[in-house]
Amino acid sequence: MANExxxxxxxxxxxIESATATTPDAVEAFRIRYLGSKNVLKPLMGEMRNIPNERKRDFGQLVNRAKQVAQEKLEALQAATATQAGADAGAKFDLTAPAEPMPLGSRHPIALTMRRIISIFExxxxxxxxxxxxxxxxxxxxAMNTPEDHPARDMQDTFYVAEGMPAGVPSSFAKNGGGTDMLLRTHTSSVQARTMESQAPPIRIIAPGRVYRNETISARSHAQFHQVEGLYIAEKVSFADMKATLLHxxxxxxxDKTKIRLRPSYFPFTEPSAEMDIWWGLESEHDYRITKGTGWLEIMGCGMVDPQVLTNCGIDPEKYTGYAFGMGIERQAMLLYNITDIRLMFENDVRFLKQFSGVL
Incomplete structure (x- = not known):
């Protein structure tokens, strides 16, 4: 009985060793017969009870060898049929024919607008x-002359990420005892402060980048957005210099026919301060809605750098004066490309982004 x-x-x-298969279906039939859940090798282990004890080990090794041979044969058959399938597929195609054209990507409207703004100021x-x-x-x-009780410091506007300096950050990272809390920057004015600390006047920079504020996301506002801020510090810089620069x-x-106006405003780091509007017009219902019926549209804030800011950053306010300005890039992009919802710029909808494929 055991010998049988x-x-x-x-x-x-x-x-198993003599089996052949020339198609994927035949290979699958081989796998089911010898390695499937109900394969022909599985019942053999039930015969173990009929094998004498001294031969049980030999029998078990023989059955395992059969499984191993089946697995190796399956892999060989799969490789052979895959190679043949590839050769057959290649024969069906003209490899000298032109390839399918690769779809061209496009720059994001925010990147397009940022590049345009940077280019103008450069x-x-x-x-x-x-x-x-x-x-x-x-x-x-x-450093930007924001009082400790200013609403902008409140948690409702600022994303604080750490109370005190995280491990590994040197204490010199925070200057003049001005607070060591870490946060996601709420404006790129912080770049102005760092530049004034490390560079002697004259200073003429723009600081583009992403900023964060704890605001409700809607069609006109977002918790993350982009700004470009500018700073010019030198001797005898005047408000008239700023106005001429912003008009340009x-x-x-x-x-080249754009008109601007400057309205008095307040910012902690500039004095005097102003909001700058451009004349958008009232030619359509959209114009009425976007300008609230005035025809004027606010695009940025600006002003002369407060002397206290210069002092905070180690610059002599008796010798130097300067102006600063800042604008939201999303607002500029929405105006340039007639985008009605700021959320579209952060959703990565290919249908929206494709509309800018021809914009340079």
């Missing part, structure tokens, strides 16, 4: 400065 069982296993091994002598997005309290608020920007950005 051994012979059955040997016969199955020979059957042509009149401004250079690009950058800084960290995770900032300390001093550079984001205190507006006409380069929106057309």
């Amino acid at each position: 069982v051994f012979e059955r296993v040997e016969a199955l091994i020979q059957e 042509r009149i002598g401004f250079t690009v400065a950058e800084g960290p997005e995770v900032e300390d309290d001093w550079h984001n608020f205190s 920007f507006a006409r380069e950005m929106y057309g």
Whole structure:
């Protein structure tokens, strides 16, 4: 009885070794027969009870060998049929024919707008400065003359990420005892502070980058957005210099007939301060809605750098004066490309992004 069982296993091994398959279906039939959940090798282990104890080990090794041979044969058959399938597929195609054209990508409207703004200011002598997005309290608020009780410091507007300096950050990272809390920068004015600390006047920079504020996301506002801020510090810089610079920007950005106006405003780091509007017009219902019926559209804040800010950053306010300005890039992009919902710029909808494939 035992010899018959051994012979059955040997016969199955020979059957496996001599098996052939030229199609994927045949290979699958082989797998089901010899390695599937109900394969022909599985019942052999039930014969173990009929094998004498001294031969049980030999029988078990023989059955395992049969399984191994089946697995190796399956892999060989799969490789052979895959190679043949590849050769057949290649024969069906003309490899000399032109390939399918690759779809071209496009720049994001925010990137397009940022590049355009940077280009305008670079042509009149401004250079690009950058800084960290995770900032300390001093550079984001205190250096920019923001009082400790100012609403902008409240949790409802600012994303604080750490109370005190995280491990590994040197204490010198926060200057002049202005606070060591870490936060996501709420404006790129922090880059201005870092530049004034490390560079002697004259300073003429723009600081583009991403900023964060704890705001409700809607069609006109988002918790993350982009800004470009500018700073010019030198001797005898005047408000008239700032107005001329911003008028040049507006006409380069929106057309050489663009008109601007400056309205008194308040910012902690500039004095006097102003909001700058451009004349958008009232030719359509959209114009009425976007300008609230006035025809004027606010695009940025600006002003003369407060002497206290210069003092905070180690610059002599008796010798130097300067102006600063800041604008939201999303607002400029929405105006340039008639985008009605700021959320579209952060959703990565290919249908929206494809509309800018022809914009340089």
